[in-house]
Amino acid sequence: MQLFNLIRIALKALQRNKLRAFLTMLGIIIGVGAVITMMSIGEGSKQSIQSSLSSMGSNMITIMPYNNMPMPGGARMSSSSVQSLTEDDVNKIRTNVADVSAVSPGVSSSGQAIKGANNWPTQMQGVAPSYLDIRKLSLKDGVNFTDDQVRKSAKVCLIGQTVVTNLFPGGENPIGQVIRFGKIPFQVIGVLNPKGQNTFGQDQDDIIIAPYTTVQKRILATTYLHTIYASAVSESRSDAATEEITQLLRENHRLRPTEEDDFTVRTQAELISTMSSTSTMMTTLLTAVAGISLVIGGIGIMNIMYVSVTERTREIGLRMSIGARGSDILLQFLIEAIMISITGGIIGVIIGISASLIVSSALHWPTVISESAIGLSFVVCALTGVFFGYYPAQKAARLDPIDALRYE
Amino acid sequence: MKKNILEVRELKREFLVGSQVVRALKGVSFSVQPGEFVTIMGSSGSGKSTMLNILGCLDKPTEGDYLLDGVNVKELSRNELAQLRNRKIGFVFQAYNLLPRTSALENVELPLLYNADVNTRERREKAMHALELVKLADRFDHTPAQLSGGQQQRVAIARALVNEPVMILADEATGNLDTRTSYEIMSLVQELNQKEKKTIVFVTHEPDIAAFSSRTIMLRDGKIQKDTANENVRSAKEALESLPVSDDY
Ligand SMILES: Nc1ncnc2c1ncn2[C@@H]1O[C@H](COP(=O)(O)OP(=O)(O)O)[C@@H](O)[C@H]1O
Numbered sequence A: 001m002q003l004f005n006l007i008r009i010a011l012k013a014l015q016r017n018k019l020r021a022f023l024t025m026l027g028i029i030i031g032v033g034a035v036i037t038m039m040s041i042g043e044g045s046k047q048s049i050q051s052s053l054s055s056m057g058s059n060m061i062t063i064m065p066y067n068n069m070p071m072p073g074g075a076r077m078s079s080s081s082v083q084s085l086t087e088d089d090v091n092k093i094r095t096n097v098a099d100v101s102a103v104s105p106g107v108s109s110s111g112q113a114i115k116g117a118n119n120w121p122t123q124m125q126g127v128a129p130s131y132l133d134i135r136k137l138s139l140k141d142g143v144n145f146t147d148d149q150v151r152k153s154a155k156v157c158l159i160g161q162t163v164v165t166n167l168f169p170g171g172e173n174p175i176g177q178v179i180r181f182g183k184i185p186f187q188v189i190g191v192l193n194p195k196g197q198n199t200f201g202q203d204q205d206d207i208i209i210a211p212y213t214t215v216q217k218r219i220l221a222t223t224y225l226h227t228i229y230a231s232a233v234s235e236s237r238s239d240a241a242t243e244e245i246t247q248l249l250r251e252n253h254r255l256r257p258t259e260e261d262d263f264t265v266r267t268q269a270e271l272i273s274t275m276s277s278t279s280t281m282m283t284t285l286l287t288a289v290a291g292i293s294l295v296i297g298g299i300g301i302m303n304i305m306y307v308s309v310t311e312r313t314r315e316i317g318l319r320m321s322i323g324a325r326g327s328d329i330l331l332q333f334l335i336e337a338i339m340i341s342i343t344g345g346i347i348g349v350i351i352g353i354s355a356s357l358i359v360s361s362a363l364h365w366p367t368v369i370s371e372s373a374i375g376l377s378f379v380v381c382a383l384t385g386v387f388f389g390y391y392p393a394q395k396a397a398r399l400d401p402i403d404a405l406r407y408e
Numbered sequence B: 001m002k003k004n005i006l007e008v009r010e011l012k013r014e015f016l017v018g019s020q021v022v023r024a025l026k027g028v029s030f031s032v033q034p035g036e037f038v039t040i041m042g043s044s045g046s047g048k049s050t051m052l053n054i055l056g057c058l059d060k061p062t063e064g065d066y067l068l069d070g071v072n073v074k075e076l077s078r079n080e081l082a083q084l085r086n087r088k089i090g091f092v093f094q095a096y097n098l099l100p101r102t103s104a105l106e107n108v109e110l111p112l113l114y115n116a117d118v119n120t121r122e123r124r125e126k127a128m129h130a131l132e133l134v135k136l137a138d139r140f141d142h143t144p145a146q147l148s149g150g151q152q153q154r155v156a157i158a159r160a161l162v163n164e165p166v167m168i169l170a171d172e173a174t175g176n177l178d179t180r181t182s183y184e185i186m187s188l189v190q191e192l193n194q195k196e197k198k199t200i201v202f203v204t205h206e207p208d209i210a211a212f213s214s215r216t217i218m219l220r221d222g223k224i225q226k227d228t229a230n231e232n233v234r235s236a237k238e239a240l241e242s243l244p245v246s247d248d249y
C-alpha cells in the first residue's frame, strides 16, 4: 500500500520531467541494447560454427602429417610438405580399427578448371569413394566414382555447384562433359548438392572431387597423402577411434616411445569445441565492452539523480513538511532511479532484439537471441538503478525538513 | 477548562552563523486552546517564522519544551515527527510550495499519499472535498501555472486541510497577495475556524489581517511583547464586501 503510493509518487515525478528521464535512460538503453546485440551475434556465430562443423560430419576424423621438429629459425614445415602418411596407413586403419566405419586417403591440388572458353581457379580433392559419406556430401546428379575407377586412376570427377556455374554458364548439363584441370581432361560423372559457405566464409561448393590415385599420379606425381579422412562409428566413439588410430600409426611409422608423433589426429568434435571456445571468448570480450557502456549509463543515472536531489530540495522539504518520512524520500528517489533503469532496460532489450534481427537480415550474420542475455541485462539494469540511485536518494532522505524548505 | 492543544514553555532557538550565535527566540511561553484563531505578529526578523516552524515540528527548539496535544515533541523520533506533521498539522507557506506541473487535485492528495490508512478512492474523495471547501472544485485539473496566486494559496490550504489536522499553521500566507485576495483567503480561514472548528495559528505582519483573529501574540526581538485577546473580531467576509468594486479583477 505504502510502497504502491511511493511508486505512484516516483512515477509522477518522472512524468514532470519526461525529456530528462528519457535522456538519462539513453545510457542504459544503449548499454543494454549493445549487450544483447553482442551476445546474440556471439551466440549466433557459435551455433553456426557448430552446425557448420557438424554438417561436415560430426564423426569425422582428420589425420594430417605433422612434423613436430622445429625448422631452423623456429618455423614449422607446412603439413603438405611432410611426407609421413601413406596408402598403407589407410589400409591398416581400414582393417584394424574397429571404431572406424569408413576411411579415405586425401590429396589435394589447386589449379585452373577449364571448359572451352571458361576458366575457373579451384581445388581438386583426390579421395576414395567413401569420402562422400565421411563428409556427408551427396550427389544432385550423376553417380559417384567406383573403387575400380580408383584402381585404374580413371580421369573422372564430381564437381561442386560453384564449378558448374562457372564452367557451364549456359546452363547445359555437365554430366558426361569433359573438363580440364590443368592439362588433364576429366569426365564429369556427378554434380554435388550445394552446401553453401561454411562459417569461415569458405565456399564449400567450389570443389572438384576425383579418385586420389588420379590426382597422385597424373597431377602431383607423388605416392604420399596429404590427409587421411576417417569416420568413427559414432560421435561418442570418436575419441576411442582417435586413440586406436594413433597407436596404429605409431606402430606403422615405427616410432620409438620417446619419439613424438609425426602426424596429428583431429576429431570434428574436438574442432567444434575449440572453435566454440574461441567464439565464446570473442563474445565475452564484446559483451564486456558493451557492459562498460552499461556502467557508464548507470553513472549517468547517478549524476542525474544527484542533480535532481539538489534541484528538488525544496520539494523534498515540502514533502517532509506534509508528513513524508526519510525512508519515504529515500524510496521515492530509489524507485525513480530503478524505474529509469528498468524502463531503459526494456527499451534496450527491444532495441537489442531489433538490432540483432537487422544484423541477421541485412548482413546475413547468424544471430541467436538468448533468454539468458535478456535476463542478465535486466538484472544488471535493476542493480544499476539501485546501486547508482542509492547515494543520491540517501542524501535526500537525510535532509532536515526546515533546511530543505529554506534551500535556495 | 479545555485542554491545551499546544503549549510552549521557555522556548529558545539559537542559530550558529559562523562563530556568531543568533538568538531568534529568547524564551517564549504561551498556550493555545482548541478552536482558537491566533495571529503571531511582529516586525521582520522578530522570530515569527522560527516560532511557527517549531510549532509545525519542522524545526526543534534549542531549549524549552513544546507540547503538542499533550505530547512533548522533544521525545519523538524523526519518523514519529513525520507522522505528527502528516496527521495533526496542516502547514501553509507564503510561497504556496505547490508541486509544479501537477494538478490541483494531485497537489491536494499529496499528504494522503503518506498516510497508509487512506485508500485510492478515499484519497480522491477527501481531496475533492478539500477543494470544495476552498471553492476550487471546478479547477481540480488545473496546474499551479494555470492558477492565480490566490487560487494557488487556496490549493495550498486545501492541501493543509485534507488530512483533517487538528490545527493549521500559516506563515505569511497572504504575504504575496493583494488586499482583496488576502481578504478572500482570510474569509476562508475564518470559515475553517468557525465552521470546521480548526485551531489556527497565523503568522503575519499586517495589522488588518490580525484583526480577523481572536487573539494576537506580538513578538519582538525573540520575546513576547504582548498577548491580547481580540474583543471584536472583524468579519473578513464583510471586509471583503466593503472593498471598492473597482478593485475587482
Ligand atoms: N536558519 C537560520 N540561520 C541563521 N539565522 C536564522 C535562521 N533562521 C532565522 N534566523 C535569524 O533569526 C531571526 C528571526 O528570523 P525569522 O524567524 O525568520 O523572522 P521573521 O519570520 O519574524 O521575519 C532573524 O534574525 C534571522 O536572521
Ligand SMILES: [Mg+2]
Residues within 6 Å of the ligand: B048, B049, B050
Ligand atoms: Mg518570516
